Amino acid sequence: MKLNLNIQPLNTWINKEGKQPLLIAGPCSAETEDQLVATAHLLAKTGKVTALRAGIWKPRTRPGEFEGIGSIGLEWLKRAKAETGLPTAVEVATAKHVEEALAAGVDILWVGARSTANPFTVQEIADALKGVDVPVMVKNPVNPDLSLWVGALERINNAGITKLAAIHRGFSSYEKSAFRNEPMWDVAISLKTLVPELPIINDPSHITGNRDLIAYISQKAIDLDMQGLMIESHIDPTVAWTDAKQQVTPAALTDIINNLTLRKPETRNTEINDKLGELRNQIDKIDDLLIQKLAERMQIVEKIGNYKKDNNLTILQVNRWDEILHKRIGYAKALKLGAEFTEKFLELVHNESIRKQTEIMNAEAGQVEEKLTHA
Numbered sequence: 001m002k003l004n005l006n007i008q009p010l011n012t013w014i015n016k017e018g019k020q021p022l023l024i025a026g027p028c029s030a031e032t033e034d035q036l037v038a039t040a041h042l043l044a045k046t047g048k049v050t051a052l053r054a055g056i057w058k059p060r061t062r063p064g065e066f067e068g069i070g071s072i073g074l075e076w077l078k079r080a081k082a083e084t085g086l087p088t089a090v091e092v093a094t095a096k097h098v099e100e101a102l103a104a105g106v107d108i109l110w111v112g113a114r115s116t117a118n119p120f121t122v123q124e125i126a127d128a129l130k131g132v133d134v135p136v137m138v139k140n141p142v143n144p145d146l147s148l149w150v151g152a153l154e155r156i157n158n159a160g161i162t163k164l165a166a167i168h169r170g171f172s173s174y175e176k177s178a179f180r181n182e183p184m185w186d187v188a189i190s191l192k193t194l195v196p197e198l199p200i201i202n203d204p205s206h207i208t209g210n211r212d213l214i215a216y217i218s219q220k221a222i223d224l225d226m227q228g229l230m231i232e233s234h235i236d237p238t239v240a241w242t243d244a245k246q247q248v249t250p251a252a253l254t255d256i257i258n259n260l261t262l263r264k265p266e267t268r269n270t271e272i273n274d275k276l277g278e279l280r281n282q283i284d285k286i287d288d289l290l291i292q293k294l295a296e297r298m299q300i301v302e303k304i305g306n307y308k309k310d311n312n313l314t315i316l317q318v319n320r321w322d323e324i325l326h327k328r329i330g331y332a333k334a335l336k337l338g339a340e341f342t343e344k345f346l347e348l349v350h351n352e353s354i355r356k357q358t359e360i361m362n363a364e365a366g367q368v369e370e371k372l373t374h375a
């Protein structure tokens, strides 16, 4: 499925001036005029930064934490821009933020993860943007819900904003991991599949919550053909008022960017294209075979379902499932396939087999399952 959004290419609204990749950098929060302006100067001097970010109004999880410096920060951003030439970007969460940011000449607005999760908030922002021509970037919602993310992009686009991008900043997860927010790359890839012309910018700072992991996530984002990075950078991260653990100095930011391996999604070199085309042909043939074999497997599953029904046997026979799993994982390992991948794949196939058999055993139960899977 493809989604129809009216989007202008990234290079029509942001001037990278040959910088690779697109990099939006700046402190999590504007704290003082000196901190913001000094950071901006160091960032501009790196020659790597395309736009300066700073939080002016901060959505904090708990009350009593630093909630942003407020409107005065917009004046500091104006000065930073005038002195460095860097375009500026801020987060907006209400109609009033939009009005103030636009009045102060902010160049790019973004919708934060907590706001994207709330359609009322997104609609309020969208309404305030009607008739305005400003680039807007929409962060993914805190929860891994692709529809909420898409819905927010649609609301902003319906308000007439065509300079649109998405920011992938990871998702809250109950499970503890090395990351502050789980990247769940597949959600961002699904968005890319749905709207291929929508630029996606990765935010490794909020994914990792840890400056030591930023380089790793940045490289992964580049490898997945994301269009740019938003990285929090502070003149002295250790004393930052917000997100101290994940901010990097402008010098560290330069190292991260210099060490990235940039890749080209497509190339004009015909020799490479021919080779790639040949390999893709091979993949296509194998994929066709895989589908054919899966369909054959399902036909046998149907026979088994009918047999079980005629003989009053249960659908799930745990010993049999264990046997399938262990034998196949061993085999897959010998062929150098990852155990986790094989297990997930077999589980998917097994679940579909069970669904098929449920359908055969009990037409009514089958319909309920069908409804549930398509809900």
Ligand code: PEP
Binding pocket: 028, 055, 059, 091, 111, 112, 113, 114, 139, 169, 206
């Ligand atoms: C931020 O960019 O500083 C921020 C608050 O991010 P998020 O909305 O992704 O949590």
Ligand code: MN
Binding pocket: 028, 029, 232, 242, 243
């Ligand atoms: Mn932050």
